[in-house]
Amino acid sequence: MEKRTVIDAQICNLLNARDPQGMKLLFQTYYKPLVSYANTFIRDLQLAEDIVQEFFIALWNGEIRQELIPGSLASFLRVLVRNRTYNRVTKRDILTRYVEVDKIDAVFQEYDDSRDHIVNLVLKEVETFPDRTREILTAVFVNGLKYREVAQRLGVSESTVKTLLGNAIRKLRERLNREQFSQFLIFFCTKN
């Protein structure tokens, strides 16, 4: 958390002085998470990447006239990226219609703080899955395909897709939450 504050301050200083190093640091720190964040609302990874790239370029070109402030950098970036996704979206994703943005933001902030860790954890677990399950996870989560489309592509029934996906998610949730519990224990023990 503290490390991020230092980096944010550096990014703001460099970018406000139009130093290309600032863009590099911004990219390294924020590109991937912002793409994921944008993709939450549009379910099109390629478009999400385009939106974040355009946003960074606009920021560099001075099209966004606002001094960058370290304390609010993360939320500033998030809000601007979100607005850009809204403008580009043709059909609104279920998450934007039924889930409050605040809730997504809260989960996202937590995710962003330990992204490397969560990604490694999840991918390691996913590696133990059968090929078919892995294909389904990628098709639904990364390519944003419908169950029907996935079933057609893989030549299985829709209910198979549903069940395999359900099983995979159950296992991954268990893995995530087991981890959280042990982290909590470590935190608890070191504190006392």
Next chain:
Amino acid sequence: MEKRLLNQEMEERLLAFFNGELDEAANEEIRQWADSDPKNRAAYDAFLKDYLRLRWAQEDRHIQVTRAWQRISATTRGKRQRRIYFTVAASIAILAVAAAVFLFIPKKANQPLAQSSIQPVKPQATLVLSTGKKIDLNQAHLPILEQDGSTVNIDTLSGLRYDTAAPQTTQLIYNKIIVPRGGEYFLTLADGTQIWLDAESTLEYPVQFNTTERRVKLQGKAYFSVTRDTTKPFLVEVDKFSIRVHGTEFNVNAHDAQRIETVLVNGSIGFKANAKSAEQLLQPHQLAMVNSLTGQSEIRDVNILPHVAWKNRNIVFANERLDNIMEEIARWYDVHVFFQNEELKALRFDCNMPRYSDIRELFFFMEQTSNARFYINDRTVIISKK
């Protein structure tokens, strides 16, 4: 540890809900279920949190960081160099702008998007028969009989169509179709292969494919939907650059021999940068950028839409440089383009509009979103700073 808050069925339902699989009534049911009991709400929130984290973690490694950084660093690098070079070039630039203003700016300079006679792209082409006879396809409507007995059908809507059930002869005769600037044309070859030819492009092809391969020659840009025939490979040649396919869809933009772009939509194709190069394979949703003069090539994953949208009668640019956009516009609308400021060439735009739009609509849209101004004077477009 964690108490099971959801049974398997409810978990699958929530998963389907977040994946957008349910209909409106079912969505509403989920909402009511979550609102009806704080315990349900807690379970719902916990599930949402895990769902999002898993989705993000899954897609993380699919994000193409290298490509993204290439694009962004190109912008930051560009800016730095321009600043140094700007002071040196300033005096020359003023001179050039002054000359340009004098030469080109129309009298009513405050009406940048004045009436114009510039027409959007439309089907037009010249057909060269095997005898060398030229036929204006906008004038001709009757079927033509070729030397080998094949019929060529001309239709104003569906373009040119070669007889698939033609007499089998061993004679290999060629036809050529020439599409001018401001034109486009669609044709179906004797093997059923469909080809969309863009403005300022030429295609030469046999009237009947009666040898062991199907070989066509292209200049400019075309979209191919090749009929599958594993016994007769289909070859597209652009000077020394060549593509070998069996059955597939792809787009070739060969307006610039040093930057031949091939985008594969589906199937698989192999290409040779030039006669001396080894064949390389291209996967769907990949772009091969080839310099056929040096034989250098580069393959990367792309969003294919901007490359193939023209064939579906759309103009799509995704974060494209203005000079590249104007190069296409010049061909489609048959205009000349003049940049008063070099730096305007590096502006980038997104665009998605019908191909047959008025050119002024496009410029209006670009003026609204940048500091560029577009003047039309006869067949010349002058781009200046606001």
